[in-house]
Amino acid sequence: MTSEGSHGSRLAAEGVSKLFFAKGEPIWALRDATVAVAEGSFTCVIGPSGCGKSTLLRILGGLETATTGTVAKADGAAFVFQEHGVFPWLRVLDNVAFGARMAGMARGERTALARRWVERVGLAGFEDAYPHQLSGGMRQRVAIARAFATGSPVLLMDEPLGALDAQTRLLLQEELLRIWERERKTVVMVTHSIEEALLLGDRVLVMSARPGRVTAELEVPFARPRGMEVERDPEFAELRHRIWTLLRDEVAASLNGGGTSGTSGTGGTSGGVGR
Numbered sequence: 001m002t003s004e005g006s007h008g009s010r011l012a013a014e015g016v017s018k019l020f021f022a023k024g025e026p027i028w029a030l031r032d033a034t035v036a037v038a039e040g041s042f043t044c045v046i047g048p049s050g051c052g053k054s055t056l057l058r059i060l061g062g063l064e065t066a067t068t069g070t071v072a073k074a075d076g077a078a079f080v081f082q083e084h085g086v087f088p089w090l091r092v093l094d095n096v097a098f099g100a101r102m103a104g105m106a107r108g109e110r111t112a113l114a115r116r117w118v119e120r121v122g123l124a125g126f127e128d129a130y131p132h133q134l135s136g137g138m139r140q141r142v143a144i145a146r147a148f149a150t151g152s153p154v155l156l157m158d159e160p161l162g163a164l165d166a167q168t169r170l171l172l173q174e175e176l177l178r179i180w181e182r183e184r185k186t187v188v189m190v191t192h193s194i195e196e197a198l199l200l201g202d203r204v205l206v207m208s209a210r211p212g213r214v215t216a217e218l219e220v221p222f223a224r225p226r227g228m229e230v231e232r233d234p235e236f237a238e239l240r241h242r243i244w245t246l247l248r249d250e251v252a253a254s255l256n257g258g259g260t261s262g263t264s265g266t267g268g269t270s271g272g273v274g275r
């Protein structure tokens with residue numbers, strides 16, 4: 001695990017900047033952001049609202065291009081978005097099978113695959129339901145199942161559990177942990193929750209206020225398989241405190257000077273950490 005470019009890493013950004021124009025005004029979303037993600041690792045990205053986390057993730061997945069810098073992007077990475085990540089016109093099973101269908105997998109095979117994933121995320125019995133018939137937590141399960149079922153070795157998740165109530169979120173964190181520990185895909189996950197990052201990640205990257213840069217990189221030492229009990233480990237409290245100390249000033253900066261009007265994109269309602 002190194003932060004020096006793309007050697008031995010499937011996924012990396014080096015010195016990446018991103019310039020947007022909003023109503024003719026230039027906005028630097030990222031400036032000199034550097035990330036290297038080791039194959040099969042779980043990396044969490046945390047940072048104040050509007051600091052460029054989603055932009056960085058989209059650049060790593062090739063949905064967006066960097067203005068400057070070098071990117072080793074993951075072609076065909078599976079995305080999980082915070083909300084609206086499932087197709088409303090497709091039944092659960094067809095949503096989960098979507099990636100496999102795009103990849104040309106035969107119907108019988110992809111149906112079997114999708115059934116397995118629907119079961120693994122606890123949605124057995126809802127194969128034929130449409131998304132609008134499901135709760136928010138169930139819809140996110142569909143999105144997560146679909147991402148894993150694509151077979152892509154790289155998963156890019158943008159606050160996948162951010163819109164859920166606290167209890168559903170805890171439940172899905174445990175499920176995600178269990179699934180990932182079995183699959184060991186390369187995951188980069190954006191989250192606002194320090195606890196979630198420490199529960200799930202091998203590593204936590206902390207970003208500065210916009211224009212975002214990666215300002216710190218912390219190894220998460222807890223052995224796997226992990227469970228919620230890590231939260232009782234004194235080291236957990238220690239790490240949580242360290243990350244919050246790193247973030248506090250950045251969050252304040254993003255709320256004060258950093259916030260040109262309308263700059264925080266979709267998730268900008270709270271600006272807070274730990275939701």
Ligand SMILES: Nc1ncnc2c1ncn2[C@@H]1O[C@H](COP(=O)(O)OP(=O)(O)OP(=O)(O)O)[C@@H](O)[C@H]1O
Pocket residue numbers: 020021022027028029047048049050051052053054055056210262263264265266267268269
């Ligand atoms: N397509 C775009 N056009 C113009 N500006 C954009 C565009 N996408 C993002 N931005 C701006 O870039 C900055 C970073 O946005 P981004 O969505 O990456 O932040 P974020 O860290 O994901 O925020 P949040 O935590 O609120 O989700 C913001 O100022 C945002 O307004």
Ligand SMILES: [Mg+2]
Pocket residue numbers: 053054055158265267
């Ligand atoms: Mg975002």
